[in-house]
Amino acid sequence: MSLILFFLLVFSFSNLEAQALQHTSRDLAKKLYVSLTGTQPSAAELNFLEPKIQAGQKAQAARDIIDQLPPINNGGAFYSVTIKDWATPKFNKQKTTLAPLNDGTATIIGMIRDERPFNTILYQDVMYKATGVTFKGGQLWYFDTVYPVIAGVTPSTLCSGLGLTAGQFKIIYTVPGSAVKACQRTKFTQVQLVAARDIDALYVPHKDLIIETNLVATTNRHYESISEQGLDLSDSKLLVSQSQASKLHTSIAAIAGLMSSRAYGSAYFFAGTNRAPVAYAIEHFLCKDMEEINDTTIEDNRNRRDVDRSPGGSSTLYKNRCVGCHAGMDAMAGAFAYYDYLNGKVTYTPGNVVTKMNHNALFSAGYVTGNDSWINYWRVGQNAALGWSRDVTEGIGATSFGRMLADTEAFHSCMAKQAYEKVCMKKASANEDIARITRLTAAYKNSNFNMKSLFINAAIECLED
Numbered sequence: 001m002s003l004i005l006f007f008l009l010v011f012s013f014s015n016l017e018a019q020a021l022q023h024t025s026r027d028l029a030k031k032l033y034v035s036l037t038g039t040q041p042s043a044a045e046l047n048f049l050e051p052k053i054q055a056g057q058k059a060q061a062a063r064d065i066i067d068q069l070p071p072i073n074n075g076g077a078f079y080s081v082t083i084k085d086w087a088t089p090k091f092n093k094q095k096t097t098l099a100p101l102n103d104g105t106a107t108i109i110g111m112i113r114d115e116r117p118f119n120t121i122l123y124q125d126v127m128y129k130a131t132g133v134t135f136k137g138g139q140l141w142y143f144d145t146v147y148p149v150i151a152g153v154t155p156s157t158l159c160s161g162l163g164l165t166a167g168q169f170k171i172i173y174t175v176p177g178s179a180v181k182a183c184q185r186t187k188f189t190q191v192q193l194v195a196a197r198d199i200d201a202l203y204v205p206h207k208d209l210i211i212e213t214n215l216v217a218t219t220n221r222h223y224e225s226i227s228e229q230g231l232d233l234s235d236s237k238l239l240v241s242q243s244q245a246s247k248l249h250t251s252i253a254a255i256a257g258l259m260s261s262r263a264y265g266s267a268y269f270f271a272g273t274n275r276a277p278v279a280y281a282i283e284h285f286l287c288k289d290m291e292e293i294n295d296t297t298i299e300d301n302r303n304r305r306d307v308d309r310s311p312g313g314s315s316t317l318y319k320n321r322c323v324g325c326h327a328g329m330d331a332m333a334g335a336f337a338y339y340d341y342l343n344g345k346v347t348y349t350p351g352n353v354v355t356k357m358n359h360n361a362l363f364s365a366g367y368v369t370g371n372d373s374w375i376n377y378w379r380v381g382q383n384a385a386l387g388w389s390r391d392v393t394e395g396i397g398a399t400s401f402g403r404m405l406a407d408t409e410a411f412h413s414c415m416a417k418q419a420y421e422k423v424c425m426k427k428a429s430a431n432e433d434i435a436r437i438t439r440l441t442a443a444y445k446n447s448n449f450n451m452k453s454l455f456i457n458a459a460i461e462c463l464e465d
């Protein structure tokens with residue numbers, strides 16, 4: 001009798017399971033859309049995606065959702081919702097997603113959109129910002145009915161056919177990236193245009209819109225203005241790749257990908273002791289918090305003077321506790337010896353160690369930072385498991401430090417884990433999750449570190465859960 005009951009139970013359970021696994025193609029299309037964009041698809045979008053899912057073209061369907069192949073039109077939600085939410089906590093100590101766009105998050109978005117190798121993002125000279133024309137340097141003029149006098153331009157030809165009536169304005173601008181001039185009608189009033197001119201605003205011709213400022217080194221208003229206007233970051237004519245050397249830093253040695261962005265500096269170079277840029281890089285890019293990486297067995301000769309060697313009168317506590325983080329972290333933090341965040345700007349003073357690196361000399365025999373050299377003591381012991389690249393043990397400055405982090409196995413698997421957790425909307429803890437992340441990491445490395453493909457593959461991994 002009990003045996004019969006047992007078989008009945010087994011039968012009914014496997015039946016239930018089979019039912020749970022039966023998703024229609026339409027369900028799957030919808031799930032894929034929501035997981036990649038955080039927004040709901042329209043019926044027309046589902047009609048377009050459903051046959052692709054039916055035909056087994058999940059990756060193509062995912063790409064169409066991301067790249068907004070017509071009729072899909074979600075305003076670039078993969079970038080402005082999913083990637084933005086994923087990237088934003090990396091640039092504030094509170095780890096909140098509730099912050100406007102900044103140069104760090106915009107750069108992550110651009111690198112993913114343009115499918116550039118993501119393993120360069122901690123050292124490359126790259127930043128994304130909006131492009132357009134400014135009123136400065138004679139790139140942009142606005143006029144009511146009177147034609148301007150511009151060298152080399154025949155305005156009457158240029159502006160013919162606009163059909164302006166009195167009170168309407170036209171804009172003549174130098175087409176970005178060329179010497180060609182163009183003329184178009186604008187929705188802006190004279191008052192708005194005068195105001196824009198006076199604050200170094202950026203005019204984006206192909207959208208006829210104004211971004212509040214073109215400055216990015218001293219303020220985040222450029223990015224906030226993009227957020228406030230809800231601009232479509234999938235638009236490659238709007239958000240473009242630029243050099244940090246021309247926009248943020250005067251010294252090329254200062255450039256270390258995301259780590260020299262203004263957003264990173266405002267979060268981690270501000271006040272403190274410049275250990276935070278190391279600790280948070282390890283957390284956000286290697287997926288290890290300080291407690292996990294804590295190792296009391298390693299050399300502590302780079303521990304600075306501000307770390308009490310007998311906290312509360314206990315040298316044991318120092319050895320058993322403080323060394324665990326500080327030995328590795330203090331030795332790495334030398335990379336940031338010349339950085340600070342002052343008056344809203346990341347500063348970099350080559351040859352001059354910032355005072356906070358050496359303040360509070362509690363233990364006078366401690367390490368005094370004299371330059372921006374760094375050492376990686378975490379290559380041995382438990383943290384060898386992070387998979388450091390073989391030939392780098394030490395370096396000078398943040399660029400080489402960023403390169404070392406970006407070359408670890410931990411960085412690649414961390415990106416796979418974060419992408420998976422983001423689009424699958426769960427913590428990766430089960431064995432099944434770990435196996436999937438291993439698969440995703442391998443594919444990511446084979447794709448030359450293409451994060452867009454990684455997000456797509458991650459969404460497909462859990463699509464039928």
Ligand code: HEC
Nearest residue numbers: 272273275276279290291306307308311318321322324325
């Ligand atoms: C789990 C890792 C960890 C352990 C253990 C640890 N620290 Fe730290 N410590 C940090 C990090 C990370 C920072 C940088 C925090 C920041 O700037 O946001 C820091 C900063 C400091 C600072 C600089 C504070 C400032 O901003 O002026 C001192 C001093 C310090 N730690 C002393 C100690 C002492 C003493 C111990 C042992 C009792 C200890 N730490 C144990 C991780 C650790």
